[in-house]
Amino acid sequence: MxxxxxxxxxxxxxxxxxxxxxxxxxxxxxxxxxxxxxxxxxxxxxxxxxxxxxxxxxxxxxxxxxxxxxxxxxxxxxxxxxxxxxxxxxxxxxxxxxxxGDRSRKPADRWLQDLLQRIGMWVVDAAQQLKLLTHFIGVVITTTIRNLLQPWRLRWTSLVFHMEHVGLDAVPIVALLSFLVGSTVAFLGASVLRDFGATIYTPDMVSYAFLREFGTLLPAILLAGRSGSAFTAQIGSMKSNEEIDALKTLGMDPVCVLVMPRVVALLFTLPLLSFIGMLSGLLGGMLVSALVLDISPAAYASRIYNFTDIQHFWVGISKAPVFAFLIGVVGCLEGFKVSGSAESVGQHTTSSVVQSIFLVLTTDAMFAVLFEQLGL
Amino acid sequence: MTDTQQTPAGDPDDAVIRVRDLVNAFGANVVHNGLDLDVRRGEILGVVGGSGSGKSVLLRSIVGLQKIRSGVIELFGEPLGEMLDDSDNLCDLRLGVMFQDGALFSSLTVTENIQLAIKEHYKVGDALLQDLADMKMLLAELPLKAANQYPSELSGGMRKRAGLARALALDPEILFLDEPTAGLDPISAAAIDRLLQTLRDALGLTVFLVTHDLDTLHAICDRVAVLGEGRLITIGTLDEVANFDHPWIKAYFSGPRGRRGQVDRGDTSDTGL
Structure with missing residues (x-):
């Protein structure tokens, strides 16, 4: 050289x-x-x-x-x-x-123009996303009602498959996580209550926290990360592979075929997972009470049985289907928004998890105010 | 391989790629079993074969993407294995690969796709980098309008051209193409064929082309290699190969699509098909 x-x-x-x-x-x-x-x-x-x-x-x-x-x-x-x-x-x-060669180019953007253009596009895009979400929620609700009225039209095989993946497979992690949070709540709560000589109220506190809030919230957040993202990735890769279009040309409704089983599976399994979450949380509290606070499991159980209203359970469990619906709808909708590249699948999966956790937490806050006002 | 036939295309003694006794296997599935192949400097070699005959695996072995089980692959007279040990050598390999659907980096624009490797290996000023990317795009006959577009915004033909432009980024001496015309309409496919020939003639490239497209074989290939049964069945000019007595070759060239290729070429000589 x-x-x-x-x-x-x-x-x-x-x-x-x-x-x-x-x-x-x-x-x-x-x-x-x-x-x-x-x-x-x-x-x-x-x-x-x-x-x-x-x-x-x-x-x-x-x-x-x-x-x-x-x-x-x-x-x-x-x-x-x-x-x-x-x-x-x-x-x-x-x-x-x-x-x-064809040397013509697109004119370069100026930075101010570019900035304004991006802000404008962001606003329009946000409005469109909101419209899309409400539209999609409407479509899913009507399809769900139609399917529940005509249960033979539901895709049972697919439904059971998703219930297994969304629900059954999530049982260990939900149980473990709720157990850990339950024992943490009992442990930290007891250290505050001890100053007042009121450690006997620890079971009340754990049961109140878990029946009303944590028992539902923890599985909901877990499923948003675990199943919502999976829905987006599954539907998104089908979208980028034109499989959704193929379904439509074969005369099948993608909402019926893909969204229904997933959303209904979540609707069935999240309340069950919430129940498991509540039990595990209470068990965690029971363990800490027995080991640290000298409250025997029998005393713990009888304290909860005698002093905790069943309405707390109903308040907590009634939120589960709403969270399930939100997670399912956002997960599927983000999947349908995927376009073209594999990178887009990743972006929408991230956005699906962030959005569904955001929606779950804001809805939960609204529920807290609502139940407070209702005196429940 | 004894039936390697001497033809005027390329210099028979100047093999830039020399494959000897190549064995490739995935588990019990033996893809290549003693494959020999020479690619001569400056020729366009078309590699054909049935599905699963190991055309793509051969390409991947030569460019070092596939770990071979045994055998020798020499590039420019040097064994491939030693060159791959040192990653500094990789950009000296002077190979450009165009993957089947372009394999463009989806998060980069066309320009950035082309510039990526140049930027990585050499210190080049921004102005020259831009000029280089433009030049590669124009060589691949890609309008500069596409420069700032992302691969997902391009049509299939444009993606192939962008893939070709990126393959040319480091000024390779050997260009490997995996089915460059697959999935294109005949007019776009013919344009790609013509482009490859122009590039070969102008830049003195050696082209290793895996294809199913009979029109491509007719239009631009100097020699055709037929793979099958884990080895090279035959290699030679298209006419020599088409007359070779082998059931797969007979079926390939005398099928309805094969005949059409002959008609398109306006071939009047009786090839006995």
Whole structure:
């Protein structure tokens, strides 16, 4: 490999640049500085003498053409002296490609225009997303009602499959997590209650927290991360593979085929998981009470049995179907929004999890106010 | 392989790729069993074969994406295995690969796709980098309007061209193409064929082309290699290969699609098909 070089021969009347060495991508740094030096000296060579040029690739050829001021391919032969056939071929082909190609571009955006445009598009997009979500919720509700009135139209195989994946497979993690949070609540609560000599109220506190809030909220957040994202990824990859379009052309409604089983599976299983979550939370509290607070499991159970209203349970469990619906609808809708690339699947999966957790928590806050006002 | 036939296309003694006794297997499924192949400098070699005959696996083995079970692959006279050990050598391999559907990086624009490898390996100023990317796009006959578009916004033909432009990014000497015309309409496919021939002629590339497209074989391939039964069945000019006595080759060239290819070519010589 020999170094590339460029010499202006002074004795020639019109500027002739003598090119030598390898003009290839490997030497691109030297090539770039050579052409910059030539540009700075404001000497544009009229012709190039190429007899000492050794290897040439498209990078070198582009720089040579730039030295000559991008001549048209017809004008090229008289600008090249002592050129080998192979080098002439590359230079001519490149000049032809560059001159004859479609060089029109989209005009570059200005930054202010760009900023305003992006803000505007963001607002319009947000409004459209909201409209889309409400529309989709409406479609899913009507389809659900129709399906529940005509249960034979529900896809039972698919439903059972999703119930297994969404519900049964999630039991261990829901139980474990609720158990841990239950024992934490009991442990931390007891340390506050101890100051008042009121550790006996620990079971009340755990049961109140778990029956009303945590028992439902923890499984809901878990399912938003576990199943909502899975729904988005499944439906999204089907969308990018045109499988959704294929379903439509075969006369099947994607909402019936794909969304219904998933949403109904969540509607059935989240209340059951909430129940498991409540029990595990109470068990966690029971363990801590027995080990740390000297409240025997029997005393713990009888305390809950005698002093905790059943209405707390109903308040907690009644929220589960609402959370299930939100998680299912957002997960599926984000899947349908996927377009084209695999990257889009990833984006919408993230957005699905964030949105469904956000919706679950805000709805939960609204429920808290609602039940407070109702005096439940 | 004894039936390697000498033809005027390319210099028979100047093999840029030399494959000897290649064995590839996935578990018990033997794909290549003693495959020999020479690719000559400056030729366009079309590789054909039935589904599962290991065309793509051969391509992947030569570019080092597939770990071979045994055998020797030499590129420019040097064994491939030693070159792959040092990652610095990889960009010296002077290979460009165009994958079947482009395999463009979906989060990058066309320009960024082309610039990525140049930026990674060389220090180049922004202006020149832009000029280089434009030049590769124009070489691949891609309008510069597409420069700032993402792969998902391009049509199938444009994606192939963008894939080709990216394959040319590091100025390779050997270009590997996996079914460059698959999924294109005949007019776009013919345009790609013509483009490949132009690039080969202008840049002196060696082209290794895996294809099913008889029109491509007729239009641009100097030689055709037929893979089957884990080895090279035959290699030679299209006429030589078409006359080779082998059931798969007979079925391939004399099927309804094969005949049409001959008609399109306006071939008047009696090839005995």
């Amino acid at each position: 020999s170094k590339p070089a460029l010499h202006f021969s002074a004795h020639e009347p019109s500027a002739v640049a003598e090119i030598s060495g390898d003009w290839v991508l490997r030497h691109v740094e030297q090539l770039e500085s050579l052409s910059q030096d030539a540009g700075r000296s404001a000497r544009q060579p009229g012709t190039l003498d190429l007899h000492a040029l050794q290897r040439l690739d498209t990078t070198g050829a582009l720089l040579l053409l730039q030295l000559l001021g991008m001549p048209r391919p017809e004008a090229l032969p008289q600008k090249l002296n002592r050129v080998s056939e192979a080098h002439r071929m590359i230079l001519t082909a490149l000049a032809a490609a560059i001159c004859d």
